[in-house]
Each structure stands twice: as structure tokens, then as C-alpha cells.
Amino acid sequence: MSKRLHRKIDGTYTFTDTRSVEEAHEENLSRIRELITAKITEAGYDEIWQRNAALGVIEGEQVEQGRAYITNLRAAYHDYKARLLASTSNGTLFSSNATRNYLLVQCTSGTAFIDTNGTASTANGIQLTSGQGITFEGSFIPTGAIAGITSTGTAQLIGRQG
Secondary structure (H helix, E strand, O other), rough: OOOEEEEOOOEEEEEEEEHHHHHHHHHHHHHHHHHHHHHHHHOOOHHHHHHHHHHHHOOHHHHHHHHHHHHHHHHHHHHHHHHEEEEOOOOOOOOOOOOOOEEEEEEOOOEEEEOOOOOOOOOOEEEEEEEEEEEOOOOOOOOEEEEEEOOOEEEEEEEEEE
């Protein structure tokens, strides 16, 4: 799978992306991990600093500031990681998880259809429009793969599982 930017003779550009939604999301996660690691290192909280803080070599306010800085960056990463994207191709939002005890999926833009058995369709999926969400907790929590699809275009979703 690839992505390419083509320049036409008339000076306009066409972007072609043949990656699956999952491949694009994984590539973005990888890049964000690299950026967060670089930010932590640039701020002086590299692996050696973190090890020394854990061992008690560094103490007090310096440790608290470093931990808060790192925690905020990691929280931003986990927030991004929870973002999901559905397209006109059936895609997995969450893999099967036999120990899942909570599941939330919320649509933040567009319209998506989700399914709790791994294959979503616009005919039998649970329809979520922008601003709507669904939560599974208590006695029924699906443990199969959670899939999503749209009838046209893409939809942004946020998901959490526990």
C-alpha cells in the first residue's frame, strides 16, 4: 500500500492513498510516538533521567515537573490512539478482546455503522451520526471484533474499551 502525490501538467496535484484505514492509523500512531519521544528527550527527560527519577536519584519538584510533563504527552498520545476512522470499506475499530468489560464508541463527524461481530454493513450496522455514541457495560459487553463502515465518505469516531 502506498501514498503518492502526482503533479499534473496543468500545475494541479492529485493525491492517491491506497493504504487501508488501519494502515494509515498505525502509521500515524508510529509517527506520533516518535514525536512524543523526541519532545520528552528535548525537554531533558530522556531514558536516563526517567531511570534516575524512578530510583530516587532525582527528587522533589524536578521529579514532579518531569512526571507531569511526560504524563501530559502520554495522555495526548492515548487520546489520539482512541480516535478511529470509518470509511466505505469495512474496517476493524477494535480487535476481539475476551476480557473486555467496557466499550464506548462515539461518532464525532459523519455517519458510521458499527457492528459487534466483526463485519459492519450499512444494512445491519448500528447507525451513529455526529454527536451520537453507544456504550456497552454491565451484562452485555461484546467481545468480538468491533467493525465500522460508512455509506459515503469517512466518519471520525472516538472509542474506549476496558
